[in-house]
Amino acid sequence: MNAVVAYLDVAATTRVEPRVADVVLRWMTEDFGNAGSRTHEYGARAKKGVHEAREFIARTVGAKTEELIFTSGATESNNIALLGLAAHGEKTGRRHIITSAIEHKAVIEPLLHLQEKGFEVDFLKPGPSGRISKESVLEKLRDDTLLVSLMHVNNETGVIQPVAELANVLRKTSTFLHVDAAQGYGKVPDDLKAPIDLISISGHKIGAPKGVGALVVRRRGWDKVPLEPIMFGGGQERKLRPGTLPVPHIMGLFEAAKIFQEGQPRWERAAREMRERLLTALGKTRFHINGDAEHAVPHILNVTFDGLNAEALIVRLKNQVAIATGSACTSASYTPSHVLMAMGLPEDVATNGLRFSWFPGQVADFGPEELAETIAHMQPEAS
Known part of the structure; x- marks a missing residue:
């Protein structure tokens, strides 16, 4: 890799x-x-x-x-x-x-x-x-x-x-x-x-x-x-x-x-900072968050990008980021997410939801701005 x-x-x-x-x-x-x-x-x-x-x-x-x-x-x-x-x-x-x-x-x-x-x-x-x-x-x-x-x-x-x-x-x-x-x-x-x-x-x-x-x-x-x-x-x-x-x-x-308990407050702050950086960068794309962001852990973000196929996006981004469509137990099939479907979201949203999840200390060199630029270039013009 x-x-x-x-x-x-x-x-x-x-x-x-x-x-x-x-x-x-x-x-x-x-x-x-x-x-x-x-x-x-x-x-x-x-x-x-x-x-x-x-x-x-x-x-x-x-x-x-x-x-x-x-x-x-x-x-x-x-x-x-x-x-x-x-x-x-x-x-x-x-x-x-x-x-x-x-x-x-x-x-x-x-x-x-x-x-x-x-x-x-x-x-x-x-x-x-x-x-x-x-x-x-x-x-x-x-x-x-x-x-x-x-x-x-x-x-x-x-x-x-x-x-x-x-x-x-x-x-x-x-x-x-x-x-x-x-x-x-x-x-x-x-x-x-x-x-x-x-x-x-x-x-x-x-x-x-x-x-x-x-x-x-x-x-x-x-x-x-x-x-x-x-x-x-x-x-x-x-x-x-x-x-x-x-x-x-x-x-x-x-x-x-022990490590997690010792560092949990620092981990949470850094995870929230990473979330804000990612969301700010994604502001140049057209997307919506799946799920209640007010009641969510800071290190998991599920989004759907307008007009983009999740499978194609994962392939395009494979040299930049490792991401998934959902559960590791089912994501290989690219069927609609049973979680997003149960939330009543449309099938195209449930099929194309992408999950970003991170530990801040393990992605120190990650630049969300470059990622957002790639996604924005892939999106079709808004109708």
Whole structure:
């Protein structure tokens, strides 16, 4: 890849921070013990490291150490949270679930599986703002509602959902709240300290390696969320997630979370400055923002350019910037975005939405003015 290409696709994945890479390497080559080995010092050091990581990451969301389990990422965490509650729903006759039509496929597809098993799932649509209102969720709430699953930050538009407000209301009911926080963890930290029952975390969105994440399973007083495992083969991770713990990856997530927590205020300011630079530069083009910019994270911007095909634009810009049409799981198909379609946007807008997402320190040489110039030259004359 050309070294001058600016990477503006951090919503898909981030570069591993050099400090994180050093930590991962150390736990691969020096302190390489199995955290489950109890008979020697290598295992003891690994176990101690994992405990410290668990304690810190749980604390970042206001949870207790024992309320966090490590997983391979947010997709696995989502599956454990959603499918793991199914048996309880069947036993209690609570088979109703509320979610949104703008969720990541890692939530939609497990819920479609539950729908096939007899669960009733309401997929709420947000309207053009891209934001599900608390009131629209509560209007659908019933006595047999087992779960509300609502993402923290939308991966395509960057719009922040009202998960903290919902948590404070649902905590007074028997309905559990699950939040896919893959995009929001670390970036909007206070929201996740609300009394959310289940939180899915992804490491590779904050500079950790791919293949590690976590699931917070928060107690309600003395009561545990009645999850059952969906995989079997060992007692690791509170008997909810079997398998040898990937200690190097966990320690990488630990280090990345520390770095992000330390630098979050600076990161947010710089991300907002980059957003303003980009929007100012794009002022010479004809575009509109998809989603409510007043309730969005500072580092994700979804736009559609009048008269331009997204696929052609990505190809034209490939030597300047790395960008995407939306979710990395579906963008290769160039079909209309299910998120933008659910917002009620026209099909040509939903097909041609482009997502810019950045970490300021990783695009220091990026010049949005040059990018805007290229786009402006491609646009047809306004009619």
